Each structure stands twice: as C-alpha cells, then as structure tokens.
Amino acid sequence: MSEELKALDVAVEVDARGTACPGPLLDAKRAIGDCPVGGVMCVMSSDEGTIIDIQRWSKKMKHEYVGDYEDDGFWRVYMKKLV
Amino acid sequence: MSEETMNQEEMIKSLMARVEALEEQAPGDKLCLGLMSGDLDKTIATFIIALGAAAYDMEVDIFVTFWGLSALRDPKKHAKKDLLGKMFGAMLPKSAGKLPLSKMQMMGMGPPMIKMVMKMHNAKSIEELMKDAAEFGIRIHVCTMAMELMGIKKEELIDYPHMDFVGVGAFVGMFQESKQCFFM
Numbered sequence: 001m002s003e004e005l006k007a008l009d010v011a012v013e014v015d016a017r018g019t020a021c022p023g024p025l026l027d028a029k030r031a032i033g034d035c036p037v038g039g040v041m042c043v044m045s046s047d048e049g050t051i052i053d054i055q056r057w058s059k060k061m062k063h064e065y066v067g068d069y070e071d072d073g074f075w076r077v078y079m080k081k082l083v
Numbered sequence: 084m085s086e087e088t089m090n091q092e093e094m095i096k097s098l099m100a101r102v103e104a105l106e107e108q109a110p111g112d113k114l115c116l117g118l119m120s121g122d123l124d125k126t127i128a129t130f131i132i133a134l135g136a137a138a139y140d141m142e143v144d145i146f147v148t149f150w151g152l153s154a155l156r157d158p159k160k161h162a163k164k165d166l167l168g169k170m171f172g173a174m175l176p177k178s179a180g181k182l183p184l185s186k187m188q189m190m191g192m193g194p195p196m197i198k199m200v201m202k203m204h205n206a207k208s209i210e211e212l213m214k215d216a217a218e219f220g221i222r223i224h225v226c227t228m229a230m231e232l233m234g235i236k237k238e239e240l241i242d243y244p245h246m247d248f249v250g251v252g253a254f255v256g257m258f259q260e261s262k263q264c265f266f267m
Contacts, residue, residue: 020206022134026215029138046205060139 002069005078011039017046017074024050025057028079032061035081040066046074054079113142115261117254121150121175123182123194123209125267130212132265137219144261145216146254148226151267152233154179154209155225157241168234175233178241179209217244224249224257 012035016024024045035041043054051068058065058079066078114136118129133143147155153176164172176182184193201208207215216223222245230236230248237248258264 018205020201020204022131022138023205023207025138026134026219029219057138 001067005067005069005076008040008042008066008078010042010078011035011081012041014041014043016050017044020047021049021053023047025053028054028057032063032081037081037083040078040080043077043079044071044074045077048075051075051077110262111142111260112140113144113257113261115254115258115264116143116145117258117264117266118145118147118151118154119149120185120267121153121182122185123179123197124185126151126154126179126182127209127212129265129267130209130216133221134212134215134219137216137221141262143219143221144224144257145221146224146226146249146257148229149233150175152225152229152235153177153182154213155223155240155243155246156235157239160239162236162238164234164236168236171233172235172239175235179213182209213241213243220245222246224253226250226254 012031014024014027014031016027019027024043024047028041028043031041031043043050054068054077055065062083064080064082066080068075068077070076114133116129116133118126120126129145133145136143156176156178158177158181182194183191184197187193187197189196198208223243225240225246225248227248227250240246
C-alpha cells in the first residue's frame with residue numbers, strides 16, 4: 001500500500017506534524033482550497049487520530065480517502081479532492 | 084377531469100405544503116454550544132469541538148454565560164465598575180490563560196502542569212484555539228444577564244471579530260436551528 005501511495009502525484013502537501021488535535025484537521029481544511037479538483041492532498045501528522053479524522057472528513061466533504069502509511073515517526077494521510 | 088385526478092392533485096398540493104413546512108423547521112448544518120463552565124479543561128474542549136465542526140463547514144455558535152465569561156476577559160483592558168463589580172472582577176479569573184481546572188487544580192499547580200504537558204504534546208493553547216475560532220468564523224454570543232450580574236463590561240472583553248451580546252431567547256433560537264447542542 002505505501003509503495004502505491006509513495007508513487008502518487010501529490011498536488012498539496014500539508015505538514016501538520018507540529019500540532020495536536022484539532023491542528024491537522026484545521027490545516028487540512030485550510031489547504032484543501034489550494035488543491036485542484038482531482039488532485040491528491042497529503043497530510044503529514046504525528047497524531048494517529050488524524051487518519052480516521054481525515055477518513056470521515058473526506059467522506060462528509062465528498063472527497064475520496066486514498067490511504068495512509070506510517071513514515072518515520074509520523075503518518076502520511078492521502079485524500080483526493082473530488083469537488 | 085375525473086375524480087381520481089382531482090384527488091391526486093389535492094394530495095400533491097397538501098404534500099407540497101407539508102414538505103415546505105418541514106423544510107422550514109429542518110435544522111441547518113449548524114452546531115450550537117453553551118459554555119457556562121469557567122474551567123480551563125471544559126473551555127478547551129468547547130473550542131476544540133467548535134473547530135472540528137467548523138472544519139466540516141458547519142456554522143458554529145457558542146453561547147457564553149456565567150463562569151464562562153472569564154475566558155473572554157482581556158487582562159490588559161479595564162472598565163469602570165461599582166464596588167460589587169470590582170469584587171467580582173477581582174475574584175474571577177482575569178483571562179482564559181488564568182482559568183482553573185475542573186479536576187486536579189492542586190491549589191494552582193494543576194493549570195501550569197497541564198499547560199506544560201499540552202506544550203510537550205504540541206496541543207494548542209486556549210489562546211491559539213480562540214484565534215483559530217476567529218479565523219473560522221465561529222460566533223461567540225455573550226449572555227448580557229450574566230455580564231450584568233457579575234459586573235463584567237464589554238470594554239474589558241477580548242477583541243473577537245464575531246462576538247455579540249444576547250439573552251436566552253437568542254440561545255433558544257440558535258439551538259432550534261442547529262443539528263446538535265452541547266452544554267458545558
């Protein structure tokens with residue numbers, strides 16, 4: 001899974017490793033506007049809760065959750081902007 | 084026109100009217116929070132939930148009353164007060180940063196400890212959360228009766244871009260229009 005994710009063309013990368021909840025979700029919300037429709041956004045977070053947060057948030061905001069993997073002490077969470 | 088078509092037309096008309104009435108009553112994508120507590124932990128929880136909802140594009144209204152008012156005080160500002168107001172002012176926390184904890188207050192040792200742990204874990208401070216709340220358009224509605232009772236003046240409150248002064252009528256209206264309402 002992580003190999004496929006690593007190969008993705010990421011349009012917007014959000015480094016939210018410096019903040020705890022709700023920081024990463026708010027950073028994702030701030031950055032989604034800069035992501036073109038159809039583009040992939042990657043949220044880097046050191047808070048594991050971000051994975052399910054972004055899963056649910058993507059669903060509600062009508063985007064597509066792509067996947068996640070653990071990097072060196074943090075998580076990379078991928079979603080595709082659909083609308 | 085046959086009797087049956089007429090009945091169907093009547094039925095559609097009555098259904099349309101009922102749908103319209105329902106639509107008028109239906110709650111919007113809004114969250115309403117009531118903050119009565121003056122505890123740091125509960126105030127932080129209120130703002131975190133508010134910001135989470137804002138990330139979901141929900142409109143968020145926070146009604147702040149009684150002890151909750153302390154979080155909105157700006158220690159750099161001063162207002163003219165009568166004796167009772169001055170007494171309340173002296174006894175209440177002077178800002179959000181001065182709020183006590185609901186548990187483990189430990190005669191004043193609790194809050195700095197919690198703040199240290201929050202900093203260690205990169206959690207946002209109450210001041211940062213309130214700044215985010217302003218950015219995301221979260222509205223704060225201050226209870227005028229609580230202000231009156233505790234002698235708290237508008238002039239001593241923080242500069243918050245989406246703040247107004249209301250009574251319980253506004254709060255009831257807000258939670259009727261909201262999908263959820265929590266009261267801390």
